[in-house]
Amino acid sequence: MSNLPNQEASGKATAATAAPDRVTPDRFTPPARLADNPTVRRIYELKRELNAVILAHNYVLPEVQEIGDFLGDSLGLARQAAQTDADVIVFAGVTFMGETAKILSPEKQVLMPTLDARCPMAEMVRAPQVLALKKKYPAAAVVSYVNTLAEVKAISDVCCTSANGIQVVNSVEADEIIFIPDRSLGEYVQRHTRKKLHFAAGYCPTHHRVFADDILRLKREHPHAAVLVHPECTGEVIDVADRVGSTAQIARFVEEMKESFDTFVIGTEVGMLHRLQRDHPELTFILPGPLVVCPAMKRNTLRRVVDCMEKCAPEITIPEDIRQLALGAVERMLAVT
Numbered sequence: 001m002s003n004l005p006n007q008e009a010s011g012k013a014t015a016a017t018a019a020p021d022r023v024t025p026d027r028f029t030p031p032a033r034l035a036d037n038p039t040v041r042r043i044y045e046l047k048r049e050l051n052a053v054i055l056a057h058n059y060v061l062p063e064v065q066e067i068g069d070f071l072g073d074s075l076g077l078a079r080q081a082a083q084t085d086a087d088v089i090v091f092a093g094v095t096f097m098g099e100t101a102k103i104l105s106p107e108k109q110v111l112m113p114t115l116d117a118r119c120p121m122a123e124m125v126r127a128p129q130v131l132a133l134k135k136k137y138p139a140a141a142v143v144s145y146v147n148t149l150a151e152v153k154a155i156s157d158v159c160c161t162s163a164n165g166i167q168v169v170n171s172v173e174a175d176e177i178i179f180i181p182d183r184s185l186g187e188y189v190q191r192h193t194r195k196k197l198h199f200a201a202g203y204c205p206t207h208h209r210v211f212a213d214d215i216l217r218l219k220r221e222h223p224h225a226a227v228l229v230h231p232e233c234t235g236e237v238i239d240v241a242d243r244v245g246s247t248a249q250i251a252r253f254v255e256e257m258k259e260s261f262d263t264f265v266i267g268t269e270v271g272m273l274h275r276l277q278r279d280h281p282e283l284t285f286i287l288p289g290p291l292v293v294c295p296a297m298k299r300n301t302l303r304r305v306v307d308c309m310e311k312c313a314p315e316i317t318i319p320e321d322i323r324q325l326a327l328g329a330v331e332r333m334l335a336v337t
Contacts, residue, residue, distance in 0.1 A: 020055075020072025020080050021275070027053065027069050027086075034066060039302045043067055046309040052111075053086035054305070055101070057093035058247045059271035059297040064092050064305065071275060073247045075146050075161055075330075078104050090309060091316075092300040094119040098316040099150045103326050110316040113304035117296045119147060121232075124202040125181030127151040133178045137198050140176035143169055144329065148181055150318050153326035156180075159333045162231050163246040166192045171336040184208070188231040188238060206294045207232035210267045214288040215240045218265050222286070226260075228253050229267030237267055247272055251279070258283060269294050 028048045034040045047054065055077040056068025065071055070080050074093060078101040081089045089110045091098045094117045102110045130152055134142065144156035145165070153159055160168035166189050169177055177195050179186035181202030190197045210233045219227065219240070228250045229241040238244055243253045247268060254264060254276060263284040266273055270293050273285045308314065318326070 020070040020076045021279075030067075039306060040067055042306050043302070043309065046306070050088045050309060050312075051086055052088035052090050052309065053081055053084050054090045055081055055092065055097075057097060057271075057297065058275055059269040059294050060092045060300045061271070061298055062274040063302055064300050065271070065274055067302065067305070068092065073161070074100060076248060077101070081105060081108070088309075088312075090305060092305065093117065094122070094296050095316070096122045096147060096149050099318060099326075100146060100330075102316045102318050103150060103153070103323050103330060106320075106323060109312065111308045111312060112314055112316060113300045113308050115314045117299040119296060121181055121202045121204045122147050122149055122152075125152065125200040127155060129200055130155055130178070130180060133180070133198065133200065137176055137178055139174065140178045140198060141172045141174035142178045142180065143172065144180050145182050145185060146330075150322050150326045152180065153329045154322045155325070156329045157332070158336075159329045161246060161333075163249055164333070164337045165189045165231070167337055168333055169193050169195060169197070182232055184234055185231050187235055188244065204232040206269050206292060207267075208234060209291040210234075210237050210288050212236040212240050215265060215267065218286060218288060222263050222265070224261065225263035225265050225286070226253075226257055227265045227267065233267055241267065251276065254280060254283070268292070269297065271297060 028044060030040050030044045053069045054067060056065045056071050070077055074097040081101055082104045087108060089101050089108050091101050091112055095115060096119055098110050098112045141157040144152050144159050146159050146161050158168055162185060165185060169189050170193050175195055177197045179197045180200045183199040184203055186197050186199045207230055215227055215237060227241045228243045229237055231244050265286045265288060267288055270287055273287060276285050
């Protein structure tokens with residue numbers, strides 16, 4: 001590992017989320033660079049008809065990122081949408097993200113381009129597994145990563161993000177924590193707390209396709225590059241990184257480090273490189289390998305965006321009792337970050 005200080009290990013506080021990027025200054029007028037695309041024009045017509053806002057996660061296809069009103073990470077996008085006057089939220093991401101938007105904006109209709117875009121990690125740990133862990137560790141508090149379904153948030157004490165997991169865990173009174181669903185993120189948090197963490201078997205298949213051997217090879221090939229990785233990566237990858245953080249933090253690290261580095265190895269999903277290259281065309285960004293792709297995120301296409309807006313379906317709905325309980329876990333996180 002380089003001598004660059006790790007952001008979390010340095011003790012610097014991190015916000016729950018960074019404000020998402022505003023992609024288009026006018027929600028109802030396509031940018032000139034996209035205006036010749038008939039599918040894009042139709043999306044903007046539908047946005048006006050529905051009074052809709054489009055949220056695009058950093059990992060979706062570049063062309064879908066470009067039509068988003070806001071681009072960012074899941075919780076930041078959901079919070080941004082809640083602050084708009086839109087009647088309809090179109091969330092280009094995976095299903096738990098649409099659920100989070102609905103948890104925060106129950107009065108808005110939340111549409112998704114496809115319900116087949118399901119996060120494998122979120123699906124690995126459902127409510128029955130969490131209840132079993134609570135029975136096994138009755139003194140433990142449940143901290144759930146926002147990358148979980150509403151049913152899991154509803155039986156959690158507090159949520160966290162990849163940016164604030166350490167801060168949230170250290171704020172909980174209990175000495176034992178059930179950390180779900182991502183074991184890799186949990187093991188990263190465990191490095192920075194004296195609390196005892198218990199894990200489920202969840203993990204991100206995409207981030208587990210970032211390999212330490214590839215990072216080390218790239219460091220040899222580009223000795224002056226900085227390595228920035230997501231904490232959903234394995235411990236072996238984190239050990240050879242220069243910075244560890246969420247997608248929003250990775251974007252901030254680049255901004256902070258660009259005077260010292262012109263090349264960055266980015267250990268997260270390939271979609272993030274589009275945003276970084278758009279914001280910093282003078283810099284070089286390298287993906288550790290060709291397999292760091294989330295198939296679920298890539299199911300969000302322009303055609304599916306049009307279809308969901310024309311049909312006003314598929315729509316995210318959550319039973320009100322589940323939504324209220326899940327909202328409590330999110331609000332308790334926001335209160336300490």
